[in-house]
Amino acid sequence: MKSIYIEKQNSSIHVGESYLKVKNYLPEKKCFLICDEHIYEHYSEFIDQFDYIVMGCGEGNKNWNTMEKIIEQLLDKGADRNSFLLGMGGGLVSDVTGFVASIFMRGIEFGFISTSLLSQVDASVGGKNGINFGKLKNMVGVFNPPKFVICDPILLKTLPKRELSSGFGEIIKHAFIKDESLYLFLKEKREALLNLDSDLMEDLVFRAVSIKTEVVEGDPFEKGERKKLNFGHTIGHAIENNSDLTHGEAVSVGMNLACQLSQELNGLSADDVQKVNDLLTDFKLPIDHQVSAETINQYLSKDKKKNRSTLDFILLKKIGEATIVTLPIEELKARVIGLCANPKSTR
Template identity: 45%
Template sequence: MEEIVLQTEKKISRILIGEKIENLPHYVPSNKKIIILTDTHVLKHYRHKLPPYPVIEIGTGEGIKNLSTIDYIMGQLIRLEADRSSYLVGIGGGIVCDIAGFAASIYMRGIGFGFVSTTLLSQVDASVGGKNGVNYEGYKNMVGVFNQPDFVICDTSMLTTLPREEYIGGYAEVIKHGCIRSRELFEFLEKNAEKALAYDAATIEHCVAQSVRIKAAVVENDEREKGERRVLNFGHTFAHAIEKLTALPHGQAVAIGMNYAAFISYQLKMISENDYQRIRQLISRFQLPVNFSFDTHTLVDAMRKDKKREGDEIHLVLLESLGKAIVKPVTYNQLKTFVDDLREHQ
């Protein structure tokens, strides 16, 4: 088990990689009412491993990440007589953790919370960093808060029960971390793709630990995404629009978005053709998509509604080299030109 500490201005968050869900009671307060928030998938596979705490059960999928679910959770917390000293533990993937963190942050103006992260995407990205929230009228993460969990247990043994597509999708975020901050991680993925896809335990733990280290270092410098943290959105401006326009899961949409952002970086002569091809090929080796059919106007219009926009510009994360990302403000006219180029060359 490896522990990584994320320290922000107001809070210390412990990320425990390789810890087991059975040890959850060691990390929650002993003198408070503990309530678990989890989904039907986790209960199906792991109900027998959960401590004897009250459980609030929600469904699965992006469709439940909304204010109606928050309203339901508020009602359940009241029914369970949760007070300001109560403690909420989200057990699940990124959606459960986003919802649990948001619910805990607003219930009675805030109660303590922690996570047990059960998906690869959540362990390497979504549950780390303090972003909590829900979607609103089809737009990603429009309502939310910044608030760090006290702890995140990353039980990598739980990944074996994930649907195959969901497991593979998590590697999009690992590839992202290599692209933006660590050539070493990128090259590790090139050498160990087959082991990762075969659920090799040591390979998984290395990917999770390196991703968490990269993200924690960025978040410590810029918790509220005013500057450096924006590089973590590499591929995501395209991905959020793709998710809105298609039924693709988040990881698969991020994979396409990274390919597009890397291609634009190459077109602007920021990275070499060889580096662009390495990125595209690595995405494909992880059985992730690199393209989808789109109309320029529809895609750009969806991107205009991204929360990363500021006035008539949007912050696009591009690569200066493998392992180094920058944030480039672009106008919507420039974005349309980029997207037209994508349609022509992809």
Template identity: 40%
Template sequence: MTMAQRIKLTTPQAETEISVGENLSAGLRHLEPLPVLLVDERVMLLHGKLFDTFPAVLIPSGEQHKTLQTVERIYRELVRLEVDRSSLLVGIGGGVATDVAGFAASTYMRGVRFGFIASTLLGQVDASIGGKNGVDLDGYKNMVGVIRQPAFVWCDLSLLTTLARREYVTGIAEVIKYGAIRSREFLGYLEDRIENLLTLDNQVLTEVVTRSVSVKVDIVQQDEFESGTRRLLNFGHTLGHAVEREYGVLHGEAVALGMVLAARLSHALGFLPADGVSLLESLIARSGLPVDRKIDPGQIYEHIRKDKKKSGDIIHFVLLDRPGNAFIREIPLDELKQMLHDLC
């Protein structure tokens, strides 16, 4: 395995070693016991030479397969392969694959040791980090799941070279989110180097993934089970998940729109100056992500009413008071409904 950046995520229940670098997947042959792979079918098609010598279960590509039915099929395959509690499972793919693999591993035989190889930018900077594993239910995001940390996460930058352009760009939304909620300096770094990031410049890519992971690790270590600080990671996601469900856009595209709307709402409420909104909109647009879309506020509100971040008649909404600093405000749903009509 090549030299990699390493970050440790430590919680009371577990420790995860996260590695960022090139050609990390070659390290599979050194794992003990011999791992059983849960691999996104497209990743296997593109990178089969790395993975086809290991026992494997394929995970269908696409958010539409992030379901209990997919997990049930995986369970049956694990039984066929005689996987038991002494086994090691490795989920390989983007956010859908690692969410599904982590949930299957966490619940099969009440928990089997597992790790991840993240193959997309979104997976590397967000989905594979922090222990959230789960599936959608009737189209609603991550409604069934657990929080259980993987033993390791390998962010293999080499796998990004075969990622479709649109899929790569969608991951940049989560990168921008980290700057928006935690670091004005990181936002400045992204402003100066966004073109390098878009061309997969290795030095910039390594720095961006490592810094993004470090922000998430810091937050998760403070609040593993999302009772407070971890909610900051939902910036752009309350509205984003609703947009994703209603319009079928990619997750990062929906989060980008959600961040723009959340920034505009922060300004409308008197928290975020106008130049802060402009900074975020400009960076998102330069990344190739959407900043405007015709949105039906009534439909978006109906989806938010079923969001898992809702608590009774209020929702924990993440706002900005300046670029690089976020806070959580409880907003009554009836007030949010009016705000959405004003924004959209």
């Protein structure tokens, strides 16, 4: 087990720790556990030890209606401002738990047991908690870190293959923006990682979390360097919200499109574009999409990162090095039209 402490957020991430030992990390407060129906089905014997609340599965539950239902149940169960929330699940439960904890009684402490690869390396790290507003992903949210996150590799064994690939999409993103050696590790160990080799997965999660926590430490409120974590996400979110792709799959497509723009605007070599797409497809991730340029551009007009008439877009200089480029929205829209009219995929 390896632990990372984020000093500025007073938050700890424990990679390789058993979820069965979570009580070692709980404060002496009344604890309420939040999970979704899928997690309760798999881990009911463990969850039954707690006073728990079960929410629905799927992105459609990440909204105000779910918040109200959970808060009503917390009040019915006698929760107060000295209570503690423990989330157990993937990115959906992570966001919902963190958001509820941030607004209930003006804020209470919370922790998280991360059950998906995506949440272990992304959603549960860094303190961003958001819910959707209509089709706009994470439009309403807060910055509030958990007291702790437990990333137990054994929990990944119950993941469907698509959800596993979705998590690999975020890890690959970390490699592309920050760490060429992680890219080489993923390329070399691909088969063993896809088969969930326990030691390699623990090492992989720790490396990915280390990259994100280093960025978060330096920029906790996403004013500069942390924006690079959005590589593939600006267009990816538009595709995710208008298709049946998972988050990691949509980000994979977004990374392919961002690399094409990087070749046009940022000097990314054709060889690196090929390497990016090869790694994504090797991890069973898509690089093509069926969403129209018009639909993508409608989403970009409402992107939460937009600043009046411009948007900070993340491009690659080379594998392992990302840059933040401020683009006029209208120019970005024109380039999206061009990308969709002339799709370039390597497989």
